[in-house]
Amino acid sequence: MILGNVVRRTFGISRPLTPGKSVKGARWAVGVTTAVTSVGIYLKWRQSEARELSTEYFTPYRISFKQDIDRSHFLMELTPVIEQEQNLWAKMGCEKLWSVQIKQPDVMVVRNYTPLPLQMDRESQSLKILQDGEHAGGKLLFYIKQYEQGEVARWLHRLPENHIVELRGPFIDYEFPHYESEMKRDRSFTNRDKEEKFIFQPFDIAMFTAGTGIVTALQLLLTENPFRGTIDLFYSCHSYDELGPLGTILRALERSNRVRLHVMESQNQPSRAENLKIISKAILPPSPYSGQIPYQGKKRSTLEPVLSLVCGPEGYVAAIAGPKHEPAQGPVLGLLEKKQWTNDNVYKLS
Ligand SMILES: Cc1cc2nc3c(=O)[nH]c(=O)nc-3n(C[C@H](O)[C@H](O)[C@H](O)COP(=O)(O)OP(=O)(O)OC[C@H]3O[C@@H](n4cnc5c(N)ncnc54)[C@H](O)[C@@H]3O)c2cc1C
Structure with a gap:
């Protein structure tokens, strides 16, 4: 019996938000459409009650901590600008493997990153595993590798603490069978x-x-x-x-x-x-x-x-x-x- 019967996978390649090449004559129309879409997304975000993380629009997060492990690897903690109500760790449990997309606004591309339920304890300067029922207002911790020619991870690495980045998600990358109760x-x-x-x-x-x-x-x-x-x-x-x-x-x-x-x-x-x-x-x-x-x-x-x-x-x-x-x-x-x-x-x- 295939365990993956219930598998739903939504990510594949990190895809651009807008096409790289556009037909010259259509540029104006594309510009207007993009502007209208952006305003739509913004309004939707403003109206959404708790401004919860969603796959439908981008939500702002602040880089609340960043630490290099070595020249290529770093840890990055993101804190939502507006505290999140939903506890994604409780919601997803071990039945869903999930990631979020971070937007690089200059080149308008997104990349997926897999959050971990950890937060940096400022006093002891060590990583703390979140307790059951705890979601630290929606804080997410990432382990990231930057590649020499890589676009987004290198950009993230260069950003200072308190810089705002935009996220959407969660995207379900793999789903295990649900064991009711x-x-x-x-x-x-x-x-x-x-x-x-x-x-x-x-x-x-x-x-x-x-x-x-x-x-x-x-x-x-x-x-x-x-x-x-x-x-x-x-x-x-x-x-x-x-x-x-x-x-x-x-x-x-x-x-x-x-x-x-x-x-x-x-x-x-x-x-x-x-x-x-x-x-x-x-x-x-x-x-x-x-x-x-x-x-x-x-x-x-x-x-x-x-x-x-x-x-x-x-x-x-x-x-x-x-x-x-x-x-x-x-x-x-x-x-x-x-x-x-x-x-x-x-x-x-x-
Ligand atoms: C569902 C999902 C979850 C992910 N979670 C994480 C995560 O938690 N942490 C994380 O660091 N990354 C994660 N990734 C990978 C991430 O999305 C990016 O692909 C990665 O950060 C590289 O993006 P970039 O823009 O920096 O490099 P790009 O501009 O996309 O790549 C440029 C060049 O870098 C090199 N390169 C890029 N990716 C790789 C690779 N994986 N192995 C070897 N060489 C590579 C290649 O030479 C490539 O030509 C995840 C990807 C997916 C699909």
Whole structure:
């Protein structure tokens, strides 16, 4: 049975807000249409009661914190100019993987970024995981990599604190089956001895991530009502240090057995072929998804992943699961095909 039956995926490529080239004669009409649309969006935003984040219009957020991890990676906290009423972490839980789009107003393009339920504690200068029911007025924290030739991430990196950026969303990037009236998983994962109880048996998944693709796993693991099964998480990077404080959080999740972590650092193993060989050896074959069956008590020690999610740069996705033919998934090839994974149980996120 395909777990992805309920999957809805809305993002693909980051798309321009306006066409790059316009026919000369139509410029005036395009200008008027754009102006009218912008006024419409603005009025809609003004009228919307709580000015909540929406996919329909852009909402202003202030850069409330920014910190470099290294030359390429940084953390950025955005605070809505008008406090948000909706708690997106409670609303989405672990059943929806989501992102928002940030607008670059000069070149009029948007890029997707995956928020994390963390906020910077000013006093201790450390990241705090939001508690259940807490949404910090809608604050969102992002882990971003800037590329030398990249447009938007480099621009974001240059912006000073208190600068206003515009966001729309949330966009659902992947949706898991809804487990009606299921009990919440405790978010305080540091308490390892606490016995867990659910109504339905949780299922495990495998996630293959490279670089900032790791945020997809972190969102599922840290959100309110976090992922109930165990994630067999593969993370490829140059160095684990590029995660900065997120690395400490990920290790704590590993100690609490919420995640089985396989880290591939290219600084230690520069051969791509050798890295892929190590990954391949650790990949488990797919287990069947049995649907919603009653909770059978504490899980066995072996992992039984029913779904593989793949997220990273094009070349990485291609090596793990075959190339993605945007917006289509493309056939499952690469390492996953060799371990009997198919299009029924693999999803390429990017
Ligand atoms: C749903 C979704 C969620 C995302 N979440 C995040 C997130 O949380 N954090 C984050 O940092 N990014 C995230 N991204 C990627 C992000 O949207 C941008 O694509 C990224 O920031 C690059 O945009 P840019 O404008 O800076 O670079 P662009 O101008 O788009 O790219 C210019 C050049 O940079 C290089 N480049 C761009 N992207 C990559 C890449 N992924 N790997 C290797 N080289 C690349 C390429 O050489 C490219 O030609 C997400 C993407 C999607 C679709």
